[in-house]
Amino acid sequence: MTISRRVLLKGAAALGLGALALPGAMATDFSKAIIIYYSRSGNTESIARVIAEATGAKMLRIDVKEPYAEAYSDMTDIARDEVRRKARRELKTEIPDLSGYEVVYLGSPYWWGSLSVPMSTFLMDHNLAGKTVYPFITSGSSSPSGALSRIRELCPAATMGEHFYVPGSDARDAGADIRAWLRKIGAVK
Ligand SMILES: Cc1cc2nc3c(=O)[nH]c(=O)nc-3n(C[C@H](O)[C@H](O)[C@H](O)COP(=O)(O)O)c2cc1C
Numbered sequence: 409m410t411i412s413r414r415v416l417l418k419g420a421a422a423l424g425l426g427a428l429a430l431p432g433a434m435a436t437d438f439s440k441a442i443i444i445y446y447s448r449s450g451n452t453e454s455i456a457r458v459i460a461e462a463t464g465a466k467m468l469r470i471d472v473k474e475p476y477a478e479a480y481s482d483m484t485d486i487a488r489d490e491v492r493r494k495a496r497r498e499l500k501t502e503i504p505d506l507s508g509y510e511v512v513y514l515g516s517p518y519w520w521g522s523l524s525v526p527m528s529t530f531l532m533d534h535n536l537a538g539k540t541v542y543p544f545i546t547s548g549s550s551s552p553s554g555a556l557s558r559i560r561e562l563c564p565a566a567t568m569g570e571h572f573y574v575p576g577s578d579a580r581d582a583g584a585d586i587r588a589w590l591r592k593i594g595a596v597k
Contacts, residue, residue, distance in 0.1 A: 435594070436510065436511060436540050436569075436594065437510045437511070438463065438511055438594065438595045438596075440508060440509050440510040440511060441463060441465040441509060441510070441511035441512070441513065441595070442465055442466050442467075442468055442506070442509045442511070442512055442513070443456050443459050443460055443465050443466065443467045443468065443512075443513040443515065444468045444470065444512055444513070444514055444515070444530070445467070445468075445469060445470065445513075445514070445515030445516065445527075445544075446469070446470040446471075446515070446516050446517070446524050446526040446527045446530070447469070447515065447516075447517065448476070448517060448524070449517075449576075451517065451546040451576035451577075451579040451580070452515045452516060452517050452544070452545075452546045452576075452579065453469070453515075454579045454580045454582075455515060455544050455546065455572065455574070455579055455582065455586055456469075456513070456515050456544075458582070458583050458586045458587070459513050459544070459586065459590065462586070462587055462590050462595075462596050463590060463595050463596055465511075465513065468501070468503070468504070469501065470499060470501050470526050470527060470530050471499065471500045471501050471526075472497050472498065472499060472500060472526050473497075473498045473499065473500045474497070474498070484520075487519055487520065487524075487525060488519075488520045490525045491519055491520040491521070491522050491525060492520070494528070495525065496525070496528075496529045496532060497525045497526055497529055498529065499526060499529055499530060503530070503533070503534060506534060506536070506539075509539060510539055510540060511539065511540050511541075511542065511569075511595075512536055512539050512540070512541050512542070512566075513542045513544060514527070514536075514541050514542065514543050514544070514559065515527075515543070515544045515545070516543075516545060516555060517545070517546050517547065517576065518545055518546065518547035518548075518550055518552055518554065518555045519555075521550070521554040522554045522555060522558045523554075523555040523558040523559060523562075528558060528562065531559065531562035531563060532562060535562060535563050535564070535565065535566070536563045536565075536566040537563070537564075537565035537566060538565060538566070539566050539567070540566070540567040540568075540569050541559065541563055541566045541567065541568055541569060542569040542570065542571065542572070542593060542595075543555070543556055543559055543568075543569075543571040543572070544571065544572040544573070544586075545571060545572075545573050546573070546574055546575065546576040546579050547573075547575060547576060548575065548576060548577075549575055551573075552571065552573045556568075556571055569593055570589070570592065570593055572585075572586060572589045574586075
């Protein structure tokens with residue numbers, strides 16, 4: 409007979425054992441964390457650097473094989489079409505074995521109501537099942553919700569942790585807010 413996790417949790421609560429009595433509910437191990445991010449113009453990367461400094465986690469930058477057009481309006485037109493079609497853009501970055509990581513800080517700019525295409529492409533190939541994902545998103549001014557729902561869609565079997573958001577123009581001055589978020593989620597003291 410298989411007992412569901414929900415039933416076990418209810419039983420544990422009834423016995424007054426609390427969540428920590430169950431192996432599946434053990435605290436997140438932040439010592440097994442990696443920062444995976446895409447950043448075209450450096451805003452999201454500046455957050456990744458603060459997370460790395462504060463936590464000691466390794467950074468993995470996603471790069472594309474074929475660079476986007478230099479001209480901003482050409483680039484954004486191409487990206488809009490890719491986002492609408494949920495297209496891929498192949499990656500140059502070699503992705504290491506991620507099986508030893510329990511936590512992924514996942515960084516991306518917000519593109520056209522969604523996640524950047526390079527980060528979507530990464531998640532199409534690596535759905536981060538069983539890991540806890542802490543998204544960090546920058547945008548011009550839009551709310552990051554469309555990017556967060558795309559992450560949930562592509563990582564259905566990951567646990568979503570609390571996200572961090574800042575407008576891209578404020579990203580380089582966000583150190584204190586980033587460290588406060590890291591303390592809140594339990595990544596640092
Ligand atoms: C292709 C593209 C689409 C974008 N779409 C939006 C958008 O819909 N709403 C918004 O507020 N900002 C949008 N932005 C602005 C970026 O989200 C913002 O500048 C972000 O901080 C860039 O991060 P990065 O420097 O890490 O690449 C877009 C930028 C690009 C390049």
